[in-house]
Amino acid sequence: MMIFMELRQLQYTLQIAADKNFSRAAEKLHIAQPSLSQQLSKLEKELGVLLFQRNTSSVELTHAGASFVEHAQKIMDAVEQLKQEMSDISQLRKGKVVVGSMPITGSHLLPRVLPAFKKGYPDIEITLLEDTSMNLEKLTASGKADLSLLALPLTEPSLSWIPIGEEMIDLAVPPQHKLARRAAHDPLRPISLDEIRDEEFVVLKKGQGFRKLTFDICREAGFEPKVVFESNNIETLQSLVATGMGVTLVPRFIARAKRSEFIPVYLPLAEPVPSRTLVVAFRNGRYLSKAADAFIDTFKQVMDKLVVESVRE
Amino acid sequence: MMIFMELRQLQYTLQIAADKNFSRAAEKLHIAQPSLSQQLSKLEKELGVLLFQRNTSSVELTHAGASFVEHAQKIMDAVEQLKQEMSDISQLRKGKVVVGSMPITGSHLLPRVLPAFKKGYPDIEITLLEDTSMNLEKLTASGKADLSLLALPLTEPSLSWIPIGEEMIDLAVPPQHKLARRAAHDPLRPISLDEIRDEEFVVLKKGQGFRKLTFDICREAGFEPKVVFESNNIETLQSLVATGMGVTLVPRFIARAKRSEFIPVYLPLAEPVPSRTLVVAFRNGRYLSKAADAFIDTFKQVMDKLVVESVRE
DNA sequence: AGATGTAATAGGATACAGCTATAACGGGGT
């Protein structure tokens, strides 16, 4: 005979064993006494074993019943643990988020976000995945990353995104460049893109999102940048600019980074200041775990605070 | 929100996790696919956590789901173990019986029964409880012993009994007694009780069942035994008889016992041969576990065999 | 675009745990 035992019956049995009295056990279980009798009878019939030696005046465990209770207790403990675990996850006391980010944003933004997140959700684990924009989009689309920190525009059509903030783009020139000197004397005068149309540019190699943005910005201003060098590493570009190889456009978070040597001069550009939109991207229509949701929230808050600080400076 | 999780849902979830496909999982669970979807949805709603990241083309565990499955697997394993245990008990592959017996029967009958029982039910544990008839009746009535090996009549009204066998009662006389000598010459001539009406008797002390039986037998034969000594130990009585202190009546199983020295001569009594009825007693209306049932059965079989052997000798 | 495979939804049927009422029992009191 098939046994269709359910947790309810384990719980009922444990309560009877604890009280040694059907009526009181039923009361604690918030059911009527006959229901309890029925359930136990059904269970005993299924098991083919009498669990309690009972008559109208006493209720005692049989040997089989004692063995049953011992096992059942362990099971109910494990069930409680499972419920607690799920509750913890649901209440954001536990969880895991895999976050992808580009090396640039990873090294400059996340260090500000992660501590704040850890403070709010100390037991949610964050796994970081650094890669190029293109790879990150793929990882996120396939679900290997829960969400990624990217800049618009995205190429993967299966990704949705939430804007995180607008990152201004500055001009980097060598310290001895004439625009650097002018800015030193006249810091309030912004530099228009038109003034650098004949400069020599160092830019990122093809396939990196920011290279394309650089070209787009220049074209928008009516010229094609004259490229004299390309690198895969945006930090390398800074050093190249610092040593006089040319100029380049840089996201402001890069410009702010502290470097020990080979530091270019960073100059703000005139209105309309070019910028890029940073977003958190995740798979289209994919359920975001509460932990991932919380991460995005924290991110937005931290970014807002950053922007305010930028304005103050 | 209260969580009414049931084993069915754990099982369903595990199957989905194993197949990563609702339709196939439903098939293995012998339910329709929509039922499975419903159950999972309900569970997720109760837990407040998404267990599977799913769309029409793929089904993947979330972090929460992975954690759930891990716990659920352990629980289902424990449940399986519990079912197995109960099945073992129900199929008499396991169990425990507490058997009470008087020292006499315990030392002479049980050594014959236990090996046979162990052979048939190797994993059923037998716990032996030796005590006086009176105490055994109490222990059995209170449920501390599952069953007891006693002789009629019983005094506890709450006990039922099943006859196990009829034990003949012999006469024990000193080796040099005239009846012993007569039996040596004329072994076929039985001794009538009337022939020992003037003998001096050694008997058990008050409170022991067999003392009362001895007196009843003598009175039935029309005389009051002349008591010259009393002991609590029936073995002691044998020695006393052997050394010529008097005669006594003995259950045949005692008579059969091998003793190294001080052996009386045992003589059969004439028809109607006095006897006592050995019974297995258990609590009135009490459910006898299958294991206890099996023990009684084995006991009866062994006793039948013993009787047959007795007749052959 | 259309075909195929898959999960979700809708709506109806059914099984089962729950209920109330009542019976059956056991033990302790008068």
Place this chain on the structure above:
DNA sequence: ACCCCGTTATAGCTGTATCCTATTACATCT
């Protein structure tokens, strides 16, 4: 010896929750 109290078991009914079939809504591959 009998009745009463506390208890468990049984009977019969009800409502909910799980299951079913039929259908819809997607997503992927051809």
